[in-house]
Amino acid sequence: MTPITEVEGRRVALSNLEKVLYPETGFTKAELLHYYATTATALLPHLRDRAVSFLRYPDGPGGQRFFTKNVPPGTPEWVTTAEVPRSSPDSPARMVLVQDLPSLVWAANLVAEFHTHQWLVQRPEEADRLVFDLDPGPPAHIVHCCEVALWLRERLAADGIEAYPKTAGSKGLHLLAAVRGSSSERTSEYAKALAVEAERALPRLVVHRMTKSLRPGKVFVDWSQNAARKTTATPYTVRARPAPLVSAPVTWQEVADCRSPAQLEFRADDIAPRLADHGDLMAPLLNPESATALP
Structure with a gap:
């Protein structure tokens, strides 16, 4: 019988709580749900009002993985959903919004990474985030990403834009910044121009094109996730990796001091102590006053 729990007045069905999702560490589905419930204060503001794509891995990272963008069958009626534009304006999609703790626990029970667009559902025509992935x-790794990130930080600062880093939760880094007054197309153009500039400044280290033959030993500065249809892993989401790694906000000092990949590898049980020590390092992104117009 599927257990039912009450979360802030909502009845949420939970399933397979003892299932081991990460055999490398013995991390169970119950522990995953506990992680999301206890990280909700930091995580939810980064999900709120953003349509969510779920990368689902119900049998663990070693099992089947698939993206769910439309509202999944069986979604409770109290979970907020919204129509969002697709490539064709005549065929909008309806997607989930994770607005509160009950919907977060329900979504976590699906066993999924959370991915969001760089715009709010109220204003899909306006990007409010700039992102570099x-x-x-290989053989390049996150230490090389840190070198590139520090260059991008200074270049963005020259345009009055403050960037905030987080681990990808896999092998790289993400840089995010709050922007205003630009379309996704304009934000993509700006991001591409900086990626090209980074390649010129750091030719031994950076490539701005996705072509696989160009990428060994270099850091691909992926600017394309600024496109309106693209999504990026949300801060604090657990990733479908062999261990329960988290896309974790980090300090610029941690980026500058990184000398080995293990220094910027954070698992689910590392996040509560980090939040106690640092708070949400990406909280400034949530302040409209921190948003900067692109030059």
């Missing part, structure tokens, strides 16, 4: 091509 720094993806290392």
Whole structure:
């Protein structure tokens, strides 16, 4: 019988709580749900009012993985949903919004990574985030991403834009900044221009094109996630990796001091102590006053 729990007055069905999702560490589905419930104060503001794509892995990272963008069958009626534009304005999609703790617990029970757009559902025509995904091509790794991130930080600062780093939760880094007054197209153009500039400044280290033959030993500065249809892993989401790694906000000092990949590898049980020590390092992104117009 599927257990039912009450979360802030909502009845949420939970399933397979003893299932081991991460055999490498013995991390169970119950522990995953506990992680999301106890991280909700930091996580929810980064999900709120953003349509969520779920990368689901119900049998753990070693099992089947698939993206769910439309509202999943069986979604409770009290979970907020919204129509969002697709490539064709005549065929909008209806997607989930994770607005509160009950919907977060319900979504966590699906066993999924959370991915969100760089715009709010109220204003899909206006990007409010700028994002760079720094993806290392072996033998390059996150230490090389840190070098690129520091260059991008200074370049963005020259345009009055403050960037905030987080681990990808896999092998690279993400940089996010709050922007205003631009379309996704304009934000993508700006991000591409900086990626090209980074390649010129750091030719031994950076590539701005996705072509696989160009990427070994270099950091791909992926600017394309600024496109309106693209999504990026949300801060604090657990990733479908062999261990329960988290896309964790980090300090710039941690980026500058990184000398080995293990220094910027954070698991689910590392996040509560980090929040106690640092608070939400990406909280400034949530303040409209921190948003900067692109040059």
